[in-house]
Amino acid sequence: MGDGVADALAAEPKTATTALPSVEEEPLTVTMTAQGVIFIQKTEVPTAELVTRLGAIAAGRTSNKIYLRADGANTWNSVAEVLGALQAGGFSDIGVVSDFGGTATAALVTSNSVADGLAAAVAASVTRAVQASPSLTATERDSFRLAVNSCWTIDLESVAASVVVKLGFTLNRDGTLDGEPRLLSSDGDQSATSTAFEAARRAILRCQRGGYQLPADKYDQWREVVITFDPSGMRLK
Known part of the structure; x- marks a missing residue:
């Protein structure tokens, strides 16, 4: 580059660099x-x-x-x-x-x-x-857990076999589900979680039949249910 061009560039006025204004995100x-x-x-x-x-x-x-x-x-x-x-x-x-x-x-x-x-x-x-209402006894809790567990099947060769999912659901007074089971947490990736969730969801829906057999006078205790589906052992909260 010639000296004339270099001098011309050097003579150009310097302007401060100004960041472009950011577009405000729509509230979520x-x-x-x-x-x-x-x-x-x-x-x-x-x-x-x-x-x-x-x-x-x-x-x-x-x-x-x-x-x-x-x-x-x-x-x-x-x-x-x-x-x-x-x-x-x-x-x-x-x-x-x-x-x-x-x-x-x-x-x-x-x-x-x-x-x-x-x-x-x-x-x-x-x-x-x-x-x-009085609390559920250990026997009542175990009976409920075993009722759900009897319908829970999972392929031990699948990636979902190592995934722990926690589901929540609401029960009506007759022991039937009020709405769909909800996924609360998982320790697996999206694909494995989806498979594990579906297996747990099917178990909850299938085993309700005409309604889970739970003590009517303790409805406040079992209306909202949270169950952890762990291949190493199901836990009822």
Whole structure:
């Protein structure tokens, strides 16, 4: 390059480098209807796929902010499960809007306050249940667990055989399911989790038959059920 060109370039005025303004991301909202149906924005999402869908969304966003709008007809336990899914999906800055108790409330939830809030909510729910009815005996719990276990089959040669999944579901007073079983957690990848979840889901639905045989006077104790399906041994919470 000639000296003339070099001098011309050197003489050009220098301008400060200015970053282009970033486009503000659309606020992300998860809605939980009175019937427990979950929506991400306006798209209905099966509960079992919520963590996976959120993880994919989180990977493409710069903000970990999300809002949960829950109808007050939902129980605290069911809302707590969704909050846990939001965190598992990669969102720790959670804003919650609901109308529990008939009063509209809003809260900004951080990862620490989620844990505190869920602990308080679950503790309050457990306290109310204990006051309302006697606890299930060890025999009653084992009988229920074995009833579900009798319908649970899994291919020991498949990748799902080493996956532990935790499912939650709600029972009616006659022992039949109220809605579909929900995936709460898993320690496997998406494919293995899907297989393990379907096997557990089928077991719960198949074994209910005319309704699980549980003591009617203890309905508050078994209305909300959480079962861990572990190939090394099923656990009933």
